[in-house]
Amino acid sequence: MKKVVVANHMMVIALGDHRIIRLNLQDTNDTYEIPCWKDVTVRVYNIFMDPTGEHCFISMTNGDLLYLSRDSSNPVRLPRLKEKSKLECVAWDDMACHSQGLETNRILFAFSNGALYQGSISNVLYGDGNIFAKDLVFNKLYQFPEGTILTSMKWFRLSPEQEGTGYLFVACTSTKMYRFTGSGNWLDMFANYNPSPDGTYHLQPTEFHNTSLKDSQFSFWRKPPPNPLAPTPPGADYFGWLTGEGFLHGPVQLKENANENTLMPSQKQVLMRYPDPTVVPVAFMITEYHFIFIYGGKIQVVSRILSKEMPAVVWEYPVSGYPFIGFTHDVKAKNIFVYQKTNIYTFTIKDEVSYLWKQFLAWGQYDFALKFAKRQDQKELIYKTQVDVLWKAKKYDEAAIAMAYINRSFEDIMLDLIHIGSHQAMCSYLKTKLSTLEYAQATQKTMLATWLLELYLKQLDDLDYKISPDANTEKERVTQDIKILLQNHVKDLNSITTFSLLSSYGRTLLVSQYALLIQDYDRLLSFFLEQRKWEQALALLPKLDPELLIKYASILMYNEPEGTVNMLMTIHAISKVKPNELIPALLRCDDAKIKGAVHPVIRYIEFVIAKGSTDPEIHNFLVGLYAKLPEEKRLTNFILQHERKKIYFEPDFALQLCQKYNKRVSEVFIFALMGLWEEAVTRALKLNLVLAKEVANKPSSEQQRKALWLMVVRNLVEVKADIKGAMTALQQCDLLTIEDIIRYLPDTSAIEDFSEEIQTCLEESNQRVDDLKWEMQQTTEAQERIMKDIEVLEKKKIDIPEAKICDISKLPVVGKLFCLFPDGSCYLISNLLDELEPLISPHLFERCIDLYNEIQELGTESWCQDRVATLRKELDDIIAAEHPKYSKLFIESVTQPFPEDDDEELWQL
16 A cells, blocks of 8 residues: 545545555445556555545546545546646645535645645535536645645634634745745735746745755644534644754744744744654654654654653554555544555554653652642652652751642641741641641631631741841731631631631731621721721721611711711611611711711701601701701701691600790791691791791681781781881781771871772772672572573473373373473372482471372362362472482482391392
8 A cells, every 4th residue: 555544434545556445444344446547557646635534635646636525436537737747735624624514615735846726626416426617626826946845734724713814824845844824815815925027026935944854744733622522623732843854843823913923933842853863754743742753663652741852752663564654643533543555553542641740750840740640649659759858858848738638647747847846837738738628627627727827827926026128028928828818718717716816916907807708897897996997997887787887877977977977878778777776876976077068967867858758756856956057047948848748847846946046937937837827927026027927828728817917917006006017018918908907006097097098998898889789680680580480380281191101110100199300200209209208307208198198188179179289389399399310319318328138128139
């Protein structure tokens, strides 16, 4: 066999002639021998298969190129390009290879004459095995110098999310490596490297030279994703290149900006010499921790971590017979195949780091040894070795950290550390040991955390008496260690013991920080108050329970009234404390510390009332605060606000305050609110006339207003002898006339002072007389019209049919006593009496029965018709004065109760 390729469990073998063999590694029955050319002299030159195993290109020695699909057994001859050259290299699109499909996208082809093409195949037809020219697209991108044969090439999309953002193309020959970078599509990128019409170049590819090596090749490795089912993302993390001088390898970084890529050269890349310069590997592969080199007669595995300038061989597998030709790697199946002329070997990589921990342990690199150790006994040996080495070197602090991981009793270790007298070593051991304990080991964690805290505090106490340049730095470090311990083990430490320890060493700042961690706001607030840190104390108010808030509010109100009120207003909506419970604290406000124009207590109570408080204590408290102010306006305005809404403060209490603090105007309005109008006006008259008039206008009753205004006028006349003022008041009140006040005028009053008012009064009296006369005339005329209407109604006749029935009993009414109403309703008098019985008084009902019976007895005799008419008129006046269904008696009957439950007959339908 000449070459073997494998991908996704599909293997294609190029034999030494014109045939290939394709086999499915998962199905041994799916194996075919496929002839590629009729002329047996034309042999297979090279084969290439994409990572999905879907597409295979076959290059023939005569320069023809064939295509073989996974689902077809007949290779298809592709149209020959202008250059009749053999295909040397193929670079696939890694992104397109993550999902299987029948389209190839952005494939790069390198031919033996140095021509580089981009090609793609789509719409693959399997029926007759032909591919039309329109389904095959080849675009020439670049021409390397004549005779340049590419041995390896690879391209990267630098921004997988956005196609075409940036590209990196790398290729190598037997003597050098080329690098092309750019953005856009491939044609545009390589156009910058092709010569312009005047023969100049816009860009030249970056070249890296090496000594000649016929089989020079490179490879990249990408760290697999955490999810094993996810595809490996494009890009690369590590690079290797077989050159004539040695194997160049190192990390690489591919950035979105193509010009910032670090591929070669790099300070981190190392040239590893071959053990025998005359023996060069024919192929290689990079894994996460190793290089796998394929020599002619052996397979050699070299450690990536241990190798520097010379290879650190960790495994070799020599073979006899034909030399190895090369290898192929099935990335998806994770199998490696190495082949000779007659044999194919397969091997897999399992636990490739199992030996590394021993090597790092021998070198004294314990961290790396622990990284690669898998079993607990291996880690135990590493820690014990580390402890022995560090203890002998008297590096007790580092040794103590390692001791926390070895299987040795806690008591023995602590005795050793106490014996050497190193507080720092004991702290390091306890800190590390504490981190290794399980969640269920609560008692042990509490004990170790408490012991470690005490050691830290003792160490900090010693540093207070130490005078050295590094003392302050060391104190900061230990203090920070204590803070970390308190924060990380807040649930493990016993709060009572911890507070006792911190307090006994006088670490009040740490006490406050620990109190904050465990949300002991009582202790924390006490600390802030002792330190007079009012702002920090106020910041805790929203977090306090109601009892603590009430407890500390008085202290804060005395020392920081403005800030306390602001915070109380902020937490009002969420606080469970009732405002009236804060009144004792508010009374502690120190007026000397008030900075604002408005008293903070007044501002808070006004805020509470504005939020809808109806508590009488709050309202009374605000009245008391207003009463103490020098000006009376705010108290007066507050009282006036309650004229049209419910009063929540106690008027009697408010009156006492007004009398105590001499707030006379407010006192007047309080009397008015209580409805004591006469008292209000009396007190207002002692202050000023305007206030008295204002109060006199407030009652809603006209009679009450008239009486109050009369009091004002009498005061002007009798007390102040101000006749003109009285006349002015008379004009301001439309309820008073000169007649109302003239009797209060003194006998010596001059008629000229109120002549106009008397004249106006007389004119008004004359007008009222004329109005009364007109009303009497209108009444007389209306009465005459009514009398005429009654006479007409008495003489009015209505014809009724013989079949007219009673609307109550449904019996005929002809020949019987009945009543006929204007709306056409007709009732027998007997039935109408039954309806009216519950609606009229018993005495009146008996009179109706007597009249009805007497009319029935007299009958139609002519000698008694006058008597019958008189009786009938009296009966009609009682039962027919109003319609029975719309009468006042019927409407008033709705208030009468329903029949009792035992009157079942009344409920029958």
